[in-house]
Amino acid sequence: MSVGLEVDLASAVPVWEQVRAQVVAHVAAGRLRPGDRLPTIRALATDLGVAPGTVARAFRELETTGVVVTRRRAGTQVAAGAVAADxxxxxxxxxxxxxxxxxxxxxxxxxxxxxxxxxxxxxxxxxxxxxx
Amino acid sequence: MSVGLEVDLASAVPVWEQVRAQVVAHVAAGRLRPGDRLPTIRALATDLGVAPGTVARAFRELETTGVVVTRRRAGTQVAAGAVAADxxxxxxxxxxxxxxxxxxxxxxxxxxxxxxxxxxxxxxxxxxxxxx
DNA sequence: TCCGATGTATTGATGTGCCGATACATTGGT
DNA sequence: ACCAATGTATCGGCACATCAATACATCGGA
Structure with missing residues (x-):
């Protein structure tokens, strides 16, 4: 585990939502800081035992809310504007x-x-x- | 409107969940106090333009969480144990x-x-x- | 005792959201 | 210029939750 993400596949809440919420929580708590890189979609998907699309969904939501920024080859990292809660x-x-x-x-x-x-x-x- | 419940039928969140959350919020805020009666299922259903079963679902959840208590003929009222947040x-x-x-x-x-x-x-x- | 009001249960249709699989586009390094 | 790594897009199926409709059970008052 790199950033310590875990999901409960049997849970009623969607996997992608679990991932999203955990990343948000980590950022808000300052455990993930702007510039920090998240695992690649594939790596995380394999690690969690889900399909890439599922993780992609989470990352997409995170990007539209401005929490992370993603560039094609560079991977996904915490956005500069995504300040931790003061x-x-x-x-x-x-x-x-x-x-x-x-x-x-x-x-x-x-x-x-x-x-x-x-x-x-x-x-x-x-x-x-x-x-x- | 008696207690002021409103729902957005077009919302993504289920109608029954909206009702449940609003009742919980009212109780927590002290606007609804133990002993207060809620509208009847049918009345509320008609008022909101939904089927009785939908409102019943909300009330059922509320009862299992101990927020309200319901007796056959007496209707549904806020449970004695459901204290407002201190x-x-x-x-x-x-x-x-x-x-x-x-x-x-x-x-x-x-x-x-x-x-x-x-x-x-x-x-x-x-x-x-x-x-x- | 009777009846109406109230909550409860059941059934079925509909929609829609999740997820897997897979192919595509893009980009930076070498 | 190439190539491999990374994110993106699409399609299909499966499952499940929501909601409506309707019939049932229960209780208290007249």
Whole structure:
């Protein structure tokens, strides 16, 4: 394992989504930094035991969201603009995670809660058009 | 509208999931409190323009997660055990939401981040057995 | 006791998303 | 100029989830 990606083939959530989420998490946590290279599509596909198209799907999503940048021969690497979450944000997330944990919430329940709060947020200014 | 539920029939996320998430959000936010009655399945179904089974699916999920309790003739109401998030938790969620908003994250990106943090959390002690 | 209101279960059709396989395009090194 | 490594595109099949429709079970009040 190079960056430590794992997937659960039996899971209900799609493999490509698992890959995408893990990369996003790694970047946000600073374990993957701008310029770092990800495994090649084929290598990762073989490693995970899936078809290349599946990994490609994940990478494509990551690129359209600006997390990675990919050049034909050079492979795929973390985009320069894909900054890790700043300390304040990460601290807030960590604080929330601790609180949720202390309250005995399951991860799903915890996610539901923030989802509700985020949706209730005033009407974000459609900034990054299209962005998922 | 009684509790203010709305669904987007054209959305990619299932109608039943939209209903479920909204109820959870309302409960967590304290807008729905233990003992409060939800609309009947038929009423809500008609209101939303979907089949009863669809709403029933949402309510079923809510019941298995302990958010609501339902008795044959009495309808469906918010469970006594379904406490709203305590102030600390809600504050943490709100703080995070503000930080995410300030950082320009889209709701999806913000969710990805907490998901990553939650998954990275030490290994929660399988407490509430089953609970999704 | 009867009836209407409410949740529950079943069945079937439809869509659509995932994934594998494979062929293609492009690019940088030698 | 060539070639091998890398990402991209396409096609098909399989599976499964969603949703509608409808019939059933259960309960409380009049």
């Amino acid at each position: 300390d304040g944000l990460r601290a807030a997330a960590a604080a929330y995670a601790r609180a949720a944990h202390a309250a005995g919430l399951t991860p799903d329940a915890a996610l539901d809660l923030v989802r509700g709060v985020l949706l209730a947020t005033p009407a974000r200014a459609e900034s990054a058009a299209g962005r998922r | 102030d600390g938790l809600r504050a943490a969620a709100a703080a995070y939401a503000r930080a995410a908003h300030a950082a320009g994250l889209t709701p999806d990106a913000a969710l990805d981040l907490v998901r990553g943090v939650l998954l990275a959390t030490p290994a929660r002690a399988e407490s509430a057995a089953g609970r999704r």
